[in-house]
Amino acid sequence: MRRAVWMVVAGITSVQVGGAIAKGLFDRIDPTGMVFLRLATSAVVLLLITRPGWRGRTRADWFVVLGLGASLATMNWAIYQSFARIPLGLAVTIEFVGPLTIALLGSRRWRDLAWVGLAGIGVLLLGFDSSGVTVVGVLFALLAGAAWATYILMSASTGRRWQGLDGLSLASIFAALVLLPIAIPVSGDRLLDPTVLALGVAVGLLSSVIPYSLEMMALRRLPTAAFGILMSLEPAAAALAALVILQEQLGILQWLAVACVVAASVGATRAAATGGLTKTSHGVDPTVAPLP
Numbered sequence: 017m018r019r020a021v022w023m024v025v026a027g028i029t030s031v032q033v034g035g036a037i038a039k040g041l042f043d044r045i046d047p048t049g050m051v052f053l054r055l056a057t058s059a060v061v062l063l064l065i066t067r068p069g070w071r072g073r074t075r076a077d078w079f080v081v082l083g084l085g086a087s088l089a090t091m092n093w094a095i096y097q098s099f100a101r102i103p104l105g106l107a108v109t110i111e112f113v114g115p116l117t118i119a120l121l122g123s124r125r126w127r128d129l130a131w132v133g134l135a136g137i138g139v140l141l142l143g144f145d146s147s148g149v150t151v152v153g154v155l156f157a158l159l160a161g162a163a164w165a166t167y168i169l170m171s172a173s174t175g176r177r178w179q180g181l182d183g184l185s186l187a188s189i190f191a192a193l194v195l196l197p198i199a200i201p202v203s204g205d206r207l208l209d210p211t212v213l214a215l216g217v218a219v220g221l222l223s224s225v226i227p228y229s230l231e232m233m234a235l236r237r238l239p240t241a242a243f244g245i246l247m248s249l250e251p252a253a254a255a256l257a258a259l260v261i262l263q264e265q266l267g268i269l270q271w272l273a274v275a276c277v278v279a280a281s282v283g284a285t286r287a288a289a290t291g292g293l294t295k296t297s298h299g300v301d302p303t304v305a306p307l308p
Contacts, residue, residue: 017237017238019237020233020234020236020237020238021234021238021242021246023230023231023233023234024230024231024234024238024243024246024247025246026227026230027226027227027228027230027231027234028227028246028247028249028250028253029253029257030222030223030226030227030230031222031223031227031250031253032104032108032250032253032254032256032257032258033222033257033261034054034218034219034220034221034222034223034224035095035099035104035108035223035254035257036104036254036257036258036260036261036262037215037218037219037222037261038050038051038054038096038099038219038223039096039099039100039104039258039262040261040262041212041215041216041219042099042100044206044209044211044212045203045206045207045209045212045216046199046202046203046206047093047096047097047099047100048093048096048097048195048198048199048202048203049199049202049203049206049207049212049216050096050216050219051092051093051096051195051199052192052195052196052198052199052203052207053207053212053213053216053217053219053220054092054216054219054220054223054224055088055089055092055188055191055192055195055220055224056192056216056220057216057217057219057220057221057224057225058188058192058220058224058225059185059188059189059191059192061220061221061225062181062184062185062188062225063185063188063189065181065185066180066181066182066185068178068181068182068183068185068186069182070186076177077177077178080170080173080174080177080178080183081174081178081183081186081187081190082187082190083166083170083173084167084170084171084173084174084183084184084187085186085187085188085189085190085191085194086190086191086194087163087164087166087167087170088163088167088187088188088191089190089191089192089194089195090159090160090163090166091160091163091164091166091167092160092191093195093198094156094157094159094160094163095107095108095111095156095157095160097153097156098110098111098153098154098156098157098160100153101150101152101153101156102148102149102150102153102154102157103148103149103255103258103264103266103270104254104255104257104258104262104264105251105252105254105255105256105257105258105259105264105266105270105274106142106148106149106157106255106266106270106273106274107153107156107157107160107254108157108250108251108254108255109138109139109251109254109255109273109274109277110139110142110154110157110158110161111157111158111160111161111164112161112250112251112277112281113135113139113158113161113277114158114160114161114162114163114164114165115161115164115165115168116131116132116135116277116280116281116284117132117135117161117165118165118168118169130283131280131281131283131284132280134276134277134279134280134283135276135277135280135281137276138272138273138274138275138276138277138280139273139277141269141270141272141273141276142154142269142270142273144269145267145268145269145270145273147267147270148264171184174187231243244281244285245282245285245286247281248278248281248282248285249278251274251277251278252274252275252278255271255274
C-alpha cells in the first residue's frame with residue numbers, strides 16, 4: 017500500500033511539474049499550441065499501446081467517444097488559457113470545484129453541503145486578494161472545471177461501451193484533431209521548432225502519460241477513498257510546483273483559498289467513503305477521478 021501511495025504522489029507531482037513547465041514556455045509558443053502538443057503526445061502513446069478497434073461500433077458508441085474527446089479538449093485548452101492569466105495554483109484550485117460539485121450533487125445529508133460552503137469560501141477568498149488574478153483567467157478555470165465534470169461523466173459511459181483504454185485512446189485523438197485547426201494559425205511554425213516540439217512531448221508525458229499510468233497501477237492496490245484523498249492535494253501541489261519552477265508567489269489569503277478547497281475535497285471524499293454521498297447515476301465516483 018505504501019508503494020501505491022508514492023505512485024499517486026509521483027503522479028500528482030508529474031502533472032503539476034508538467035503544467036509549470038508548459039506555462040514557462042508560453043513566451044515561446046501559444047497556450048493553444050502547447051496543449052495541442054500535450055494532447056497529441058498522449059494520443060500517439062495511447063494509440064500505440066491500445067491499438068483500438070473501431071469496426072462494428074454503433075452510432076451511440078461513437079457519440080460517447082466524441083463527447084469524451086470534446087470535454088478533454090475543452091478542459092485542457094481552458095486550463096492552459098487560465099494558466100496564462102493567473103497563478104497556476106489558483107487556476108487548479110478553481111478548476112477543482114468542477115468535480116467536487118459533481119461529487120456533492122449526490123449528497124444524502126444536509127451536513128455534507130458544508131463542503132460546498134467551504135469550497136465556496138475558498139473561491140470567495142480570491143476576491144479579497146486578487147493580486148495576479150484576472151476575471152478572464154478565473155472564467156477559463158471555471159470552464160475547465162465544468163469540462164472536467166463533463167469528462168468524469170462521459171468517462172463512465174465510455175468505460176461501459178469500450179474495452180480497456182480503447183475509448184480514451186480514440187477520444188484523445190479526437191481532442192487533438194479538434195485543437196489542430198486552432199493551434200496552427202496561432203502557433204504556426206513554432207509547432208515544428210525542435211526545442212518546442214521536444215518540450216511539448218515532455219509536457220505530454222509528464223502531464224498525461226506518466227501520471228495516468230501511475231494512477232492506474234495505484235488503484236489496483238489502494239482503496240478508492242484513500243486515492244481520492246491523495247488526489248485532493250492537486251491544488252496545493254500545483255501551487256508548490258509553480259513556486260519552485262516559476263517563482264509564482266501566493267498571498268496568505270490565496271494559500272488559505274487553496275487550503276479550503278483541498279479540505280472540502282478531502283471531506284467530500286471521506287463522506288463518500290462512509291456512505292454520506294452517493295455514486296453518481298453514471299456509476300463513477302468523481303472524488304477519485306484523476307486529472308487527465
